[in-house]
Amino acid sequence: MKTAALFLAMMFPCLAQQDESVVRFSNGDKLTGDLLGLTGKKLSWKSRLLKDPAEFDLGYVIDLELPAGRPPADRPVAGHEAIIGMTNGDTIRGQLAGITDTEIRLSTWYSEELVLRRLNVKSAKISSIADIHYRGPNSIEEWTHRDGEDGWRFRGGSLHSEAPGGIAREVDFPDECVISFEAAWRGAFRPKIVFFSKDITSPSDPRSGYEMAFQGNAVHLKKAGTNNWLGNSTNAGVLRENEKARIEIKVSLKSGKIALCVDDQVIDAWQDDAMDRDSLGKGFHIIAQDNSPLRISDIEVSGWDGYLENVPNRRGRFQGGFGGGFQLGDGFGEVVKPVEEKIPEGRMLLRNGDTIEGEVLGIVGEEITLKTPFAEVKFPVARLKNISLSSDSMEEAKLYAADVRATLADGSRMVFRLDGVEENALIGFSQNFGTARFRKDAFKRIEFNLYPKAGEPTRLGDDR
Numbered sequence: 001m002k003t004a005a006l007f008l009a010m011m012f013p014c015l016a017q018q019d020e021s022v023v024r025f026s027n028g029d030k031l032t033g034d035l036l037g038l039t040g041k042k043l044s045w046k047s048r049l050l051k052d053p054a055e056f057d058l059g060y061v062i063d064l065e066l067p068a069g070r071p072p073a074d075r076p077v078a079g080h081e082a083i084i085g086m087t088n089g090d091t092i093r094g095q096l097a098g099i100t101d102t103e104i105r106l107s108t109w110y111s112e113e114l115v116l117r118r119l120n121v122k123s124a125k126i127s128s129i130a131d132i133h134y135r136g137p138n139s140i141e142e143w144t145h146r147d148g149e150d151g152w153r154f155r156g157g158s159l160h161s162e163a164p165g166g167i168a169r170e171v172d173f174p175d176e177c178v179i180s181f182e183a184a185w186r187g188a189f190r191p192k193i194v195f196f197s198k199d200i201t202s203p204s205d206p207r208s209g210y211e212m213a214f215q216g217n218a219v220h221l222k223k224a225g226t227n228n229w230l231g232n233s234t235n236a237g238v239l240r241e242n243e244k245a246r247i248e249i250k251v252s253l254k255s256g257k258i259a260l261c262v263d264d265q266v267i268d269a270w271q272d273d274a275m276d277r278d279s280l281g282k283g284f285h286i287i288a289q290d291n292s293p294l295r296i297s298d299i300e301v302s303g304w305d306g307y308l309e310n311v312p313n314r315r316g317r318f319q320g321g322f323g324g325g326f327q328l329g330d331g332f333g334e335v336v337k338p339v340e341e342k343i344p345e346g347r348m349l350l351r352n353g354d355t356i357e358g359e360v361l362g363i364v365g366e367e368i369t370l371k372t373p374f375a376e377v378k379f380p381v382a383r384l385k386n387i388s389l390s391s392d393s394m395e396e397a398k399l400y401a402a403d404v405r406a407t408l409a410d411g412s413r414m415v416f417r418l419d420g421v422e423e424n425a426l427i428g429f430s431q432n433f434g435t436a437r438f439r440k441d442a443f444k445r446i447e448f449n450l451y452p453k454a455g456e457p458t459r460l461g462d463d464r
Contacts, residue, residue: 021033021034021064022065022155023045023063024061024062025060025062026061026062027060031045032047032048033048036053038421039058040058040402041057041059042056042057042058043055043056043064059449062448063445063446064446065155065157065158066445068408068409068442068444069439070409072109077129078095078107078129078366079129079382080095080096080127080128080381081093081095081129082106082124082126083124083126083127084104084116084121084124085121085124086120086397086432087394087396088396088415088432089413090397090413090414090432091412091413092106092412093408093410093411093412094106094412095107095108095381098363099387101118102117103115104118110408110410110412110438110439110442111437111438111439111442114433116433117395117431117432120394120395120396120432121394123389125385125386126384127382128351131174131302131303132300132301132303133171133174134284134300134301135299135410135411136299137157137159137296137299140152142169143167143168143169144168144203145166145168145203146166146202146203151163152165152288157407157445158295158297159286159295161293161294161295161296162293162294163291164204166192166204166285166286166288167203167285168194168197168283168284169284170200170284171282171301172282173196174304175253176251176253176303176305177250177301177303178249178300178301178302179193179249179250179284179300180246180248180298180301181247181296181298182246182247182297183245183246183296184243184294185244185293185294186243186292188215189243190214190216190290190292191214191289191296192211192212192285192287193211193247193249193285193287194206194224194284194285194287195251196251196280196282197209197281197284198279198281198282199281199283200283203285203287204285206224206225208223208224208283209224209281209283209285210223210224210258210272211224212258212260214239216239216240217235217236217238217240218233218234218235219234219236219239220233221233223272230271231271234267236260238262238265239262245262246262246264247260247262248261248262248264249261250304253277254306257269257270258270258272266311268311269311284301298411300411305351305353347388348370348384348385348386348387350385351383351384358370358371358372358373358377358388360387366380366382368384395431397415397430397431398431399415400417401451402417402419403416403417403418404417404428404446404447404448404450405447405450406426406438407444407445408442416428416430416436417429417430422437424439425439425440426438426440426443
């Protein structure tokens with residue numbers, strides 16, 4: 001026991017001088033400092049606010065936010081990134097290293113190679129690394145804010161706001177792109193997102209580009225700095241039902257199309273036939289409109305093929321944004337769900353919108369071999385948008401009392417049973433991937449006490 005305790009006490013030694021970590025408790029308290037040790041029941045913490053290091057009962061800890069690192073500089077640059085969706089809601093990122101009838105092998109920088117059970121895999125999406133133009137946030141210094149506005153903070157790999165104000169930075173937007181991020185909030189979701197502006201020195205009041213304004217479950221789009229609202233406002237009910245979401249804004253300067261997706265669901269699409277590339281810039285703004293807590297994380301700007309499917313036909317929407325009239329019609333606010341055109345099983349979607357039928361025979365480096373009805377073909381993995389997976393039999397990973405939910409620097413999120421801590425690694429077990437060792441510097445958030453007892457009130461700050 002003493003030897004194990006010694007290893008636990010050595011966990012995260014590199015944080016001793018940074019004081020960038022935060023521990024939050026179920027009563028709403030939070031304490032900045034450094035993590036000294038972690039056991040199944042206790043958390044050892046050092047803070048400049050405390051005279052001596054303290055031990056806290058893990059039963060009262062909601063989560064830790066940690067200053068996550070980046071992949072080693074000597075790691076080979078990959079050509080693609082696989083985003084594996086698990087049946088329990090986990091998202092695991094890495095590079096495909098192999099696929100069989102029973103497993104998917106994923107090469108990662110944070111755990112070398114993970115072997116995922118096919119029965120626990122729900123989806124496998126592919127993106128090209130070359131198409132990723134920004135991934136962060138990485139620090140508050142990479143963002144511009146107006147003098148006197150200090151409502152935004154960088155903590156645990158996320159941007160936090162509890163006061164009105166904006167931050168901005170430049171991004172090399174491609175002509176067709178996806179702007180995506182994770183958002184968590186309290187009360188109503190009310191930020192403004194501005195993209196393609198020409199001036200980041202006015203982060204709260206950009207006068208160019210496009211402004212997407214969220215007002216609870218209502219979403220409005222206009223040209224920034226004008227009253228030129230584009231089309232109709234739309235209703236995103238999922239933003240009213242939850243206090244966290246994955247937001248994607250898809251923009252095509254070629255077609256003039258701007259679309260909004262929430263949690264992988266297409267909410268709506270707008271069309272600007274007067275879109276002019278020369279009048280647009282590189283500015284990306286996030287603007288908080290009130291004092292409500294807001295957290296933005298896992299921001300990514302990547303290329304897009306311009307292909308958009310399953311756009312809903314919405315009737316009875318607000319028209320003309322805040323200043324326009326109403327278009328009531330029959331069924332105000334009703335969403336007419338489209339008939340989904342699912343990709344037939346056994347077929348995979350290519351980046352140009354085409355599909356191909358085939359069976360994966362092997363993956364070597366960045367090249368995949370498919371057996372099609374006509375011949376064996378080889379091409380870069382990055383040309384695929386997904387890997388076809390059978391949905392006949394799927395399983396969800398078993399839950400354990402000692403489960404934690406971890407968020408990693410690359411955006412991976414996974415639940416696993418915390419079995420131990422070594423000097424440079426956490427050891428976890430899940431039926432999704434068995435026992436794995438994770439680099440300790442890959443973590444930016446660890447959540448505890450995931451399964452409250454029956455009748456236990458919701459803890460202040462959950463999912464924040």
